[in-house]
Amino acid sequence: MTIQQWSRFPSLVLLCVATMLGWLQAQAPSVSATAALAQVFAAPPDDARVLMRWWWFGPTVTPAGLDRDLEAMHAAGLGGVEVQPVYPLTLEGDDAATRVRPFLSAPFLDALTHARGTAARLGLRYDVTLGSGWPFGGPSVAASDAAGALRIVSLPVPRGARVLGLPAIGAGESLLAVHLTPGEGTPATPEAFMRLDSSTVADGVLPITPRLDGPATAWVFIASRTGMMVKRPAIGGEGFVLDHYDRGALDRYLHAVGTPLLDALASARPYAVFCDSLEVFGSDWTPGLIDAFRRRYGYDLMDHLPALVTGEDAASRGVRHDWGQLLTERLESEFLGPLLQWAHERDTRLRAQTYGIPPARPSSAGLIDLPEGEGAQWRTITSVRWASSAAHVFGRAVTSSETWTWLHSPSFAATPLDIKVEADRHFLQGVTQLIGHGWPNTSAGVDWPGARFYAAAVLSDANPWWIVMPDVARYLQRTSAMLRQGSAVTDVALYLPVSDAWSRMRPGKVHLFEMLRDHVGTSLVGSLLDAGFAFDVVDDQRLQIDARVDGRDLVIGKGRYRAVVVPDAEIVPSQTMDLLVAFARAGGTVIATRRLPSQAAGFRATTEQHAHVAKAAATLFEGRLPGGLFVARDADVGARLATRLIPDVRWHEDAAAMGFVHRRVGEADVYFVANTSNRPVTTKASFRVDAAAELWDPRTGDVRPAGRTREGGTSTIDVDLPPYASTFYVFSGAAPTSPWIDAARQSRGDAGVALGPGVEGSAHAACEARAGALDLAQGWQLDVPGMGLRPLTALTSWHDQPDLRFFSGVATYRREVDLSPAVPSSPCGVWLDFGEGTPHPEEPLTNGMRAWLDAPLRDGARVLVNGQDVGAVWAPPYRVDVTKALRPGRNAFEVRVGNTALNRWAARPHPDYRLLHLRYGKRFDPQDTDKIVPQPSGIIGTPRLVY
Numbered sequence: 001m002t003i004q005q006w007s008r009f010p011s012l013v014l015l016c017v018a019t020m021l022g023w024l025q026a027q028a029p030s031v032s033a034t035a036a037l038a039q040v041f042a043a044p045p046d047d048a049r050v051l052m053r054w055w056w057f058g059p060t061v062t063p064a065g066l067d068r069d070l071e072a073m074h075a076a077g078l079g080g081v082e083v084q085p086v087y088p089l090t091l092e093g094d095d096a097a098t099r100v101r102p103f104l105s106a107p108f109l110d111a112l113t114h115a116r117g118t119a120a121r122l123g124l125r126y127d128v129t130l131g132s133g134w135p136f137g138g139p140s141v142a143a144s145d146a147a148g149a150l151r152i153v154s155l156p157v158p159r160g161a162r163v164l165g166l167p168a169i170g171a172g173e174s175l176l177a178v179h180l181t182p183g184e185g186t187p188a189t190p191e192a193f194m195r196l197d198s199s200t201v202a203d204g205v206l207p208i209t210p211r212l213d214g215p216a217t218a219w220v221f222i223a224s225r226t227g228m229m230v231k232r233p234a235i236g237g238e239g240f241v242l243d244h245y246d247r248g249a250l251d252r253y254l255h256a257v258g259t260p261l262l263d264a265l266a267s268a269r270p271y272a273v274f275c276d277s278l279e280v281f282g283s284d285w286t287p288g289l290i291d292a293f294r295r296r297y298g299y300d301l302m303d304h305l306p307a308l309v310t311g312e313d314a315a316s317r318g319v320r321h322d323w324g325q326l327l328t329e330r331l332e333s334e335f336l337g338p339l340l341q342w343a344h345e346r347d348t349r350l351r352a353q354t355y356g357i358p359p360a361r362p363s364s365a366g367l368i369d370l371p372e373g374e375g376a377q378w379r380t381i382t383s384v385r386w387a388s389s390a391a392h393v394f395g396r397a398v399t400s401s402e403t404w405t406w407l408h409s410p411s412f413a414a415t416p417l418d419i420k421v422e423a424d425r426h427f428l429q430g431v432t433q434l435i436g437h438g439w440p441n442t443s444a445g446v447d448w449p450g451a452r453f454y455a456a457a458v459l460s461d462a463n464p465w466w467i468v469m470p471d472v473a474r475y476l477q478r479t480s481a482m483l484r485q486g487s488a489v490t491d492v493a494l495y496l497p498v499s500d501a502w503s504r505m506r507p508g509k510v511h512l513f514e515m516l517r518d519h520v521g522t523s524l525v526g527s528l529l530d531a532g533f534a535f536d537v538v539d540d541q542r543l544q545i546d547a548r549v550d551g552r553d554l555v556i557g558k559g560r561y562r563a564v565v566v567p568d569a570e571i572v573p574s575q576t577m578d579l580l581v582a583f584a585r586a587g588g589t590v591i592a593t594r595r596l597p598s599q600a601a602g603f604r605a606t607t608e609q610h611a612h613v614a615k616a617a618a619t620l621f622e623g624r625l626p627g628g629l630f631v632a633r634d635a636d637v638g639a640r641l642a643t644r645l646i647p648d649v650r651w652h653e654d655a656a657a658m659g660f661v662h663r664r665v666g667e668a669d670v671y672f673v674a675n676t677s678n679r680p681v682t683t684k685a686s687f688r689v690d691a692a693a694e695l696w697d698p699r700t701g702d703v704r705p706a707g708r709t710r711e712g713g714t715s716t717i718d719v720d721l722p723p724y725a726s727t728f729y730v731f732s733g734a735a736p737t738s739p740w741i742d743a744a745r746q747s748r749g750d751a752g753v754a755l756g757p758g759v760e761g762s763a764h765a766a767c768e769a770r771a772g773a774l775d776l777a778q779g780w781q782l783d784v785p786g787m788g789l790r791p792l793t794a795l796t797s798w799h800d801q802p803d804l805r806f807f808s809g810v811a812t813y814r815r816e817v818d819l820s821p822a823v824p825s826s827p828c829g830v831w832l833d834f835g836e837g838t839p840h841p842e843e844p845l846t847n848g849m850r851a852w853l854d855a856p857l858r859d860g861a862r863v864l865v866n867g868q869d870v871g872a873v874w875a876p877p878y879r880v881d882v883t884k885a886l887r888p889g890r891n892a893f894e895v896r897v898g899n900t901a902l903n904r905w906a907a908r909p910h911p912d913y914r915l916l917h918l919r920y921g922k923r924f925d926p927q928d929t930d931k932i933v934p935q936p937s938g939i940i941g942t943p944r945l946v947y
Contacts, residue, residue, distance in 0.1 A: 033666020034732040037485055041696055041703075041728075044481035049079025050473055051125060053402070053438030055453055058088040058100045059108060059234055060443040066115045069441055070122055072461045077473035080125025082274055082435060083112065085132040085234035086453070087923035090445040091916055097444035102236030103132045104257065109264040116268050127272045127351060128265070130258050132237025134276035137230040139239040140256035143172035145249035146240035148285040150176075150507045151224035152309065156184065157208070157216040164196075164206045164218050174287065176221040177302045178206055184217055190306040190316055193219065221305045223289075226282040232454075232923055244278070244358050245286035245330040247338055254342055262346050272349040272370055275339065277383075277402075278356035284327060284510045292330065297322050297604060304603070308507055317503035318603030321571065324359060324502030325602075327510060331358040336367040343369075351400060355383040359505070359512035361498050363541035365390030372400035372435070376425040376849055378659060378676070379526050381496075381517040381537060388430025389536035392488045392560070393545070400433040401426045404457050406848025407437075410928040411452035412901040413935070414850070415859040416465055416472045416874035418457070421724050421851045423476055424674040428659035432484045434476055447911065449808070449901040454924035455847070464809045464898035468860035471699075471872035478698045482728060483672060486665030491648060492528055492535035492641070493561040495576075496520065497569035499540070499601040520567050524593065524634035528565070530656055531638025532647030536561070540576045561588070562645055565637060568594035573601045574609050577616035584620055584627030589644045591629045591637055592621050646714070649673075652684040658719075667732060673719065674726035678839040678852045686716045689731040693717060696728040699875070722876035723837060723853050771828070774945040776817065776893075782938075783812040795942070797858070799903060799934040806934060808904035813895040813939055824886035826947045832863055832893070833879040835941030846928075856941020857897065864894040878941070899937035906934050 052073060073081070085103050092100045101107040112128070119126040131138060137146075153167045157180070169175055179193040187193070196218075200207050228241040243249040262269065293301040307319035336354065343350040351370035354360040365371040371390045373383030388399040403426055408414040423434060439460045442450035450462045460466070501515040528535050543564075564580060566572070569592070577597065584590045596617040600609035620628035629644070631637050642650075649660050649671070657677035663670045669689045675681045687693075690713045693706040706729055708715040715731065783789045784807065798804035798811070823830060835856040842852045853876070860874040865885035873880050885891075910929055917923075 033486075034668045034730070037482075037665050037668055037670065037730070040481050040485060041478060041698075042701065044474075044478045046079060046123065047125070048433070048481035048484065049077060049477045050434045050436050050480075051080045051082060051127070052078055052436040052459065053084050054081040055438055055440045055451070056083065056085045056111075056234070057441065057443060057451055058090070058092075059085050059103070059111065060088065060090060060092070060098055060100055061111050061441055062097055062443070063111065063114045065441060065443060066111065067118050069439065069460075070115065070118045070124060073439065074122040074124060076461065076466065076469040077477065078124075078436075079477070080119065080127070080271070081439070082127040082129060083115065084129050084438070085237065086232045087133070088235055088916065088920055089451055090443060091919060093445065095444070100235050103138070103234040104236060104260050108236075109260065112261070113264050116265055116270070120268055125271045127274050128261055128270040129274045129276065130254075130261065131230070133230045133233040135230070135241050135244075135278060135280050136253060136257075136275065137239050137241035138233065138237050138257060141240040141242050141249070141253060143225060143240065145243055145246065145252060146172060147226045147228055147280045147283040148243050148245060148287065149224050149226040149282050150285040150308070151222040152507060153220040153222065154186075155218040155220065157212065157218050159212055159214050161212055162208055164208055166201065166204050166206055167220055167222070168204070169222065170224075172225045174223045175201065176223050176290070177305055178221070179219045179306050180208070181217050181219065181306075182214060184215060186310050188310065189313065190304065190309075190311045193306040195303060219306065219309070223285055223287055226280070228281060228283075231279070235920065241280055241283075243286055244280055244283065244335045245327065246288065247334040250335055250338055254339075258342065262348070269346065269348045272351040273343050275350070275352035277353040277374065278331075278358055278360055280357050282508050283357055284505075284507055286330065289326065289330070293322070293326055296326055296329075297602070299603065314599065315603060317571070318601075318605060320505050321499055321503040321601055322603050324505040324510060324512070325499075328359050328361050328364070328502075328512065331360055332364055332367060336360075336364060340367050340369070353383065353387075353402065355386055355513040357511050359502075359510045361512060361541065362386045362389060362496060362537050362539045363545070366394045366541075366545070369396070370398055370400050370433070371396060372402060373429075374402035374405055376403075376422045378425040378428045379529060380522045381520050381525065382429060383513060384426060384429040384431060385537055386513070389538065389542075391430070392490060392536050393538070393542050397484060398433045399431050400435055401429075401431040402437050403431075403434045404459065405437045406455060407457040408850035409455070409846070409848060410902075410926070410931050411456065411458045412449055412463065412905060413931065414457035414459070415900065416468055417724065417851045417853065417855060417859070417876075419459070419472055420475065420875050421676070422849055423479075424724070424726050425659075425676060427479055427483060427672060427726075428661060428674055428676070430483075430488065430661065432480050434480065447908065449905055452926075455927050458901075463901055465860035465874070465900065467810055467862050467896060467898045468872040468874045472874060475699045478701070479672065479726070482670060482698065483661060483663060485670065486663045486668075488560070489534065489648065489662035489664050489669075490536050490560055491533045491562045491645060493538045493543070493564045494520070494524075494528070494535045495543070495564055495566045495569070496537050496539050497567070497572065499571040499573060500569055503571055503601075521634065524565070524567055524637055526656070527635050527638035528641070529638070529659065530651075531642050532649040532651065533563075533638060533641060533645070534648060534660070534662060535565075538564075540573050543576060543579055563589040563591065563641055565641075566590065566592045566597065567634065569597050570595060571599045571601050572597040572613055574612050574616075577613050581616050581620055581625070584625045587627065589627050589629065589641065590620055591631055591641060592617070593631050593634050593637060596621055596630065646688050647686075648688050650686040650714075652686070652716075655681060655683050655685075657681060658683070658685075669731040671729040671731075672726065673721070673729060675721040675724060678723045678837075680720070680722050682718075682720045684716055685719045686711075686714045687729065687731065688713070689715055691715065691731040691733050694730050694732075696730055698726065698728060700871075700881070723839070724851060725876055772947055773833075774817070774947070776815070776832075776943040776945055780813045780815045780939075783814060785809055785811070789814075795939045797940050798899065798937040804937075806903050806907035807937070808899055808901045810896055810898045811938065813893075813897065815893055817891050817893060817945065819886060819888060819891055821888040823945075823947050824883070824888055826883070828947070829881055829883045830886055830945060830947040831879045832865075832882050833877070833944045833946045834873060834939065835878060835943070837876055837878065854936070857939050858935065858937045859899055861895050861897045861939075864896070866892050879946070882945075895939065895943075897938050900935055902932055903934040903937060906932050
């Protein structure tokens with residue numbers, strides 16, 4: 001699509017409601033940005049809460065079961081759902097509780113409407129997937145509308161043959177062309193091919209002229225279909241996957257599937273409709289491609305089809321470039337753009353994952369209200385980074401991510417710490433809305449611990465550790481809300497050489513995202529991050545859309561970017577090279593790595609255009625412009641850039657595990673900093689800000705000054721983060737943050753300690769210096785439901801005790817502690833500390849991730865002192881402030897600990913799906929069932945009362 005075509009789509013009038021900060025500034029301009037930010041921190045808005053992908057299996061849902069799930073989510077502090085009907089888990093029964101409600105049937109639509117009403121009553125967001133399973137498809141998709149593919153058949157032709165018998169042409173297929181080449185095998189260049197006149201085909205036989213002097217090979221090109229079926233469909237959702245390059249196919253699908261879904265929700269539209277990841281494997285063709293190609297490029301692809309198979313010359317790469325580019329543009333013009341318009345016309349939004357096959361590019365996310373990605377690998381190129389970069393460039397307030405997709409397999413093994421570890425890596429990539437993967441609805445007939453998706457964590461109240469989920473959800477909500485404020489500060493635009501990738505595509509291999517991710521690799525990304533530079537990914541479209549002239553200077557990214565990095569690009573459009581030269585002349589920095597661009601894009605690029613690209617590259621990177629720089633090794637880019645620009649954050653020691661996000665909010669600079677490792681990190685960090693600093697803890701809501709030293713416009717702070725810990729550093733010239741935070745300090749009993757910004761952290765340091773501790777390793781009793789109260793001679797894991805080995809649930813530790821009058825009145829506070837975790841060596845995983853820390857408390861606990869709930873313990877540091885509940889004399893301590901469901905599940909037989917698979921076909925394979933074994937549980941460390 002051209003820039004002009006992009007402008008034809010409707011404006012995004014239905015984005016999320018204004019953030020709390022924007023509302024406060026509009027209502028009360030006298031309130032400073034820092035004070036408004038403090039209120040967001042203290043009371044994060046509901047729209048920043050975690051959503052859950054809500055699996056309806058079968059579906060065999062019931063109104064009562066749906067209400068139960070939604071009420072449990074609401075009670076835990078979750079913000080809503082994305083309805084996803086998927087495969088059955090039980091055989092259909094005669095009673096209403098086990099009766100299948102086929103997808104789009106009247107009973108199914110009634111359930112959808114009922115759940116929407118309950119969600120609205122509870123104030124929960126409600127998104128709906130436009131289909132069952134993924135990608136879009138189903139019984140309404142005829143073979144002629146199914147995902148397209150180029151089928152290539154090579155046939156041996158003997159010497160002297162006069163006719164060629166062609167392969168059978170099936171439903172939804174058509175013959176494109178037949179090319180002949182001498183000899184056997186694939187020739188090195190397309191010039192060896194000769195196109196035959198396929199108009200002479202009769203009864204599947206093609207005459208061969210002229211007569212062959214030797215053996216040859218016939219190459220038959222057929223416009224075909226992938227045959228891909230919808231993955232994991234519900235009953236009634238089975239069928240072909242849709243052709244995403246054909247607007248007519250989309251319109252027919254939306255009429256058959258989208259319209260009934262939204263008609264059922266006419267009285268209360270969903271917040272958004274959802275399109276899952278583009279996994280239309282092998283889809284690289286559509287029947288209208290030949291005519292569209294001729295209109296787009298002015299030459300006939302039929303004559304050049306062999307170039308898709310072979311050839312590394314400039315002409316062959318140009319043909320492949322044009323073919324790949326057209327596939328991307330067809331996805332945008334025939335699927336994403338119309339889908340967005342369709343959603344807006346029905347008073348809702350479009351949330352979509354725009355990566356995969358068909359070959360979406362980073363700019364494709366500009367056609368989405370709510371761009372979304374997945375992937376926790378924050379030190380490489382992920383689809384999450386594509387989505388957040390699009391949000392920055394196209395002005396979207398929210399970046400979503402499908403989170404916890406493969407978290408700590410098998411199902412039910414994931415812990416609250418696992419949840420935080422992965423969520424932080426999404427935050428570090430710019431995510432501001434987490435979509436949990438996910439919450440299974442459990443229907444009648446499914447044994448405890450309940451339904452589970454074949455390849456995902458179970459994030460529901462079936463987990464005994466759910467007692468701490470409100471606190472986990474609050475951390476995630478508060479962090480999401482803070483990261484929505486203001487605007488992103490991103491120094492580097494990392495250019496993705498899309499033209500190079502298009503030129504390397506082959507039939508069946510058009511996964512643009514994977515090609516670009518592998519092309520960039522991890523060394524360059526790590527170099528930028530370690531040097532203290534945040535980055536967005538951009539492509540040619542984004543650069544052109546986002547460039548403007550400010551006076552006489554060209555500004556890329558509306559002034560956001562200070563540098564552009566071009567990694568190992570050979571083919572770069574002439575317009576992009578001109579933008580980069582102008583950017584460097586205006587004072588920007590442009591770095592090329594590995595090699596210099598030398599070729600213009602496309603088959604019809606002229607000699608003059610190639611020369612123009614090469615000349616521009618020479619001007620930029622061979623010393624003629626001070627803003628240009630060539631760096632041979634990706635690993636050196638960050639250090640070289642740091643000689644030109646002051647890093648946003650400079651770590652004084654090796655801190656590859658440390659990540660940051662920088663947001664500018666009015667006069668305040670907000671940095672989210674996370675330790676992604678299983679070991680504590682103690683270092684100094686210099687922030688590119690000269691202002692008073694405070695540390696805002698998103699887990700507890702606590703605020704304290706961060707001591708700093710000033711030098712050359714930067715602030716250096718001592719950073720001390722436990723394993724997997726995170727915090728916000730807020731820099732502002734404003735005096736005490738706000739009355740909300742002052743009140744929070746007083747409620748914690750901090751009145752005896754001066755915590756104003758002028759103290760620069762000295763009070764906190766003084767408290768640490770004079771801390772004492774009372775050992776609480778002995779004297780506990782354990783109350784296990786159904787087993788009574790037992791004294792403990794030592795704190796050991798439940799799974800090591802024969803009668804508790806298979807216990808999953810919540811058990812309560814009790815003991816009394818006699819305290820002197822001085823301890824409850826300690827001005828520095830009193831903490832119940834369970835000890836530090838032990839790093840666990842990382843092991844290879846098939847998919848996903850987990851935390852690698854043996855915690856002193858497994859896996860979540862609520863602490864009560866004298867009957868008062870003082871908080872939850874579920875991640876490092878494993879401690880809770882008990883000051884406000886203490887009194888002189890005897891104090892009663894209760895620690896209610898919940899573990900995972902694996903222990904009890906390990907004692908039960910695994911479900912037998914044999915009859916289910918015979919009845920409905922095999923639609924899933926449970927993952928990692930060999931790992932369903934009892935896990936360490938309970939208090940394992942040595943508790944201390946620290947004062």
